[in-house]
Amino acid sequence: MINLAQKDVKHTLGKFLVTAMGVGMLLGIVLIMMGVYRGMMVDAEVLLDDIKADLWVVQEDTLGPFAEASRIHEDLKDTIRVIDGIKSAEALTFQNIQLPQKPKPVRVVAVGYDPFGTVNPINPERLVAGHGLTKDHYQIVVSDKTGFKVGDTIHLVRNDYHVVGVTHGSVSSGADPLVYVSLKDAQELQFSYTNNRIRSDRARGFKNSEATMVNTIVARVKPGYDVDAVAQDIRRFKHKSVYTAAQQKTILTKNLVERASKQIGMFTAILIVVSTIIIALIIYTMTLEKMKEITIMKLVGIPNSMIIKMIAQETLLLGFLAFIFGNIFSHLIYSKFPKRVVLLIPDAWTLFIVVIIASILASLVGIRKVIKADPASAIGG
Amino acid sequence: MENVAIKVENLVKHFGQGDSLVRVIEGADFQVNKGELVALVAPSGAGKTTLLMMIGCVEEPTGGAIWLGEEKVYDNKWLTKEQRKIRREKIGFIFQAHYLIPFLNVIENVTLIPQTNGVLEKEAKKIAMELLEYFAIADKAKAMSSQLSGGQNQRVAIARALANKPQIILADEPTAALDSKRSVDVVKMLKKIATEQDVAVIMVTHDEAMLPLCDRILTIEEKKVVSKEVSEETAIL
Numbered sequence: 001m002i003n004l005a006q007k008d009v010k011h012t013l014g015k016f017l018v019t020a021m022g023v024g025m026l027l028g029i030v031l032i033m034m035g036v037y038r039g040m041m042v043d044a045e046v047l048l049d050d051i052k053a054d055l056w057v058v059q060e061d062t063l064g065p066f067a068e069a070s071r072i073h074e075d076l077k078d079t080i081r082v083i084d085g086i087k088s089a090e091a092l093t094f095q096n097i098q099l100p101q102k103p104k105p106v107r108v109v110a111v112g113y114d115p116f117g118t119v120n121p122i123n124p125e126r127l128v129a130g131h132g133l134t135k136d137h138y139q140i141v142v143s144d145k146t147g148f149k150v151g152d153t154i155h156l157v158r159n160d161y162h163v164v165g166v167t168h169g170s171v172s173s174g175a176d177p178l179v180y181v182s183l184k185d186a187q188e189l190q191f192s193y194t195n196n197r198i199r200s201d202r203a204r205g206f207k208n209s210e211a212t213m214v215n216t217i218v219a220r221v222k223p224g225y226d227v228d229a230v231a232q233d234i235r236r237f238k239h240k241s242v243y244t245a246a247q248q249k250t251i252l253t254k255n256l257v258e259r260a261s262k263q264i265g266m267f268t269a270i271l272i273v274v275s276t277i278i279i280a281l282i283i284y285t286m287t288l289e290k291m292k293e294i295t296i297m298k299l300v301g302i303p304n305s306m307i308i309k310m311i312a313q314e315t316l317l318l319g320f321l322a323f324i325f326g327n328i329f330s331h332l333i334y335s336k337f338p339k340r341v342v343l344l345i346p347d348a349w350t351l352f353i354v355v356i357i358a359s360i361l362a363s364l365v366g367i368r369k370v371i372k373a374d375p376a377s378a379i380g381g
Numbered sequence: 382m383e384n385v386a387i388k389v390e391n392l393v394k395h396f397g398q399g400d401s402l403v404r405v406i407e408g409a410d411f412q413v414n415k416g417e418l419v420a421l422v423a424p425s426g427a428g429k430t431t432l433l434m435m436i437g438c439v440e441e442p443t444g445g446a447i448w449l450g451e452e453k454v455y456d457n458k459w460l461t462k463e464q465r466k467i468r469r470e471k472i473g474f475i476f477q478a479h480y481l482i483p484f485l486n487v488i489e490n491v492t493l494i495p496q497t498n499g500v501l502e503k504e505a506k507k508i509a510m511e512l513l514e515y516f517a518i519a520d521k522a523k524a525m526s527s528q529l530s531g532g533q534n535q536r537v538a539i540a541r542a543l544a545n546k547p548q549i550i551l552a553d554e555p556t557a558a559l560d561s562k563r564s565v566d567v568v569k570m571l572k573k574i575a576t577e578q579d580v581a582v583i584m585v586t587h588d589e590a591m592l593p594l595c596d597r598i599l600t601i602e603e604k605k606v607v608s609k610e611v612s613e614e615t616a617i618l
Contacts, residue, residue, distance in 0.1 A: 301469025
């Protein structure tokens with residue numbers, strides 16, 4: 001039996017492929033949008049996963065340190081360390097700074113930690129050159145996205161910092177590259193003022209008591225202890241907000257990323273609707289172009305089912321090819337995006353199902369045209 | 382009745398209603414025998430194509446009765462819901478232009494209807510090749526219609542119309558797009574088919590030069606179908 005769709009596609013192969021490529025690029029953008037969303041979720045969890053803390057102790061009644069500002073005293077770590085069930089506790093700071101780089105400064109998030117402490121936020125797997133911090137002062141580990149290399153010197157506020165390590169893939173929840181400095185340097189960067197400001201503060205009777213503040217104390221719990229119970233103890237006795245790793249992850253993904261992800265979700269949904277409409281328009285136009293042949297076929301007795309099968313098969317083939325081209329297109333361009341784009345196979349399959357459903361819906365437009373076509377119109381004009 | 386391929390009784394066709402009612406055919410009675418080539422001649426707008434479409438089970442009449450061979454297909458209403466099957470199995474259509482399916486090659490165009498009727502691909506191809514050889518275009522079996530001349534395409538179209546071994550061929554001005562020599566060739570071919578294959582052919586034509594090649598002439602006069610013999614005067618033309 002002659003397959004009409006196969007014959008028609010073969011007859012207009014070039015046009016069909018170009019059309020599929022066009023729709024494919026649209027689908028590729030849908031995949032990229034999904035990848036941007038996935039990338040945001042991954043970025044949001046990089047720091048949490050690298051620090052591997054069981055508990056996050058922050059300023060009371062805040063969602064710190066990522067979703068809200070949090071300031072607590074550094075020495076709180078000593079108090080937390082003696083709480084039953086705590087294995088280790090360390091202070092961390094997080095602050096946005098600009099690294100002087102040409103042609104323009106690079107915005108980064110600086111993580112301050114104790115190089116001799118028990119919590120190292122630098123994931124060794126991300127370290128691509130050099131090493132972690134080995135001194136209390138004037139060393140810095142940078143992300144490769146900053147453009148600095150091991151051995152470079154970076155001038156920040158009053159001091160020069162030597163780049164001793166370079167990481168890859170370490171970003172903040174907002175996708176800014178991470179740099180790591182010692183806790184003491186971080187506090188100095190955060191709270192060191194100009195001489196004029198210091199004189200002015202003294203004249204007002206202000207004391208710079210903030211230099212020992214940190215943004216969070218992270219703690220690890222001994223094996224066998226219930227993390228939630230230990231967290232409850234800290235809340236009760238230290239009057240601080242305490243979040244488990246899972247809660248902190250929820251804060252990051254729900255409070256920080258959710259709105260942005262909804263935005264992307266809306267764009268993705270709109271793009272899918274647009275793709276469906278475009279496929280429907282293409283199929284409608286392709287059907288209109290064949291209207292004379294379709295009426296002739298109906299006139300000579302070819303059943304509707306054969307003609308409808310042709311339209312449906314062409315639509316599905318168009319959707320399938322567009323999906324293939326979309327995947328190729330997205331894999332070719334995703335690395336060019338400034339922020340992380342994560343292309344997942346399950347997302348591609350989800351899109352495939354959506355495209356097939358969209359193609360079936362789109363083919364209905366052409367099929368309706370076929371059913372309504374009057375075979376008598378084939379003759380006499 | 383055995384020799385009758387088409388029989389029409391008191392056939393009526395109106396378009397519209399009320400003030401806009403147009404009476405096209407008012408009580409047509411005629412029959413066409415097997416093996417007969419009949420020309421349908423009338424001025425433009427007289428209802429030739431409408432009559433052809435009613436016989437071809439495409440356009441529904443307003444009233445009357447139609448027999449195709451032994452089967453009564455219309456008696457003030459369609460007597461079957463499968464008019465398309467009747468067309469596919471009993472009728473061959475030939476148009477002004479060839480109207481071949483452009484994305485099918487010659488042999489695919491010819492085998493499409495037999496295969497739809499359930500004839501196996503191999504058998505359908507055998508029938509098609511015989512027809513293409515008959516029309517001297519077997520060497521073009523794999524060609525697309527865009528690669529053929531007008532006359533060749535029209536021969537393929539006739540082969541397509543014959544591929545389902547029809548009892549009736551309805552040809553709507555099949556020579557309109559051809560020059561006079563090719564027109565004569567096509568009509569002679571239709572005459573040969575009618576005679577050799579015992580097929581009834583109704584051919585709408587405006588070309589008087591084709592009339593002497595026909596067995597009989599049907600005209601539409603005052604909304605009725607009138608049968609005329611090919612006169613000696615016409616035959617000389």
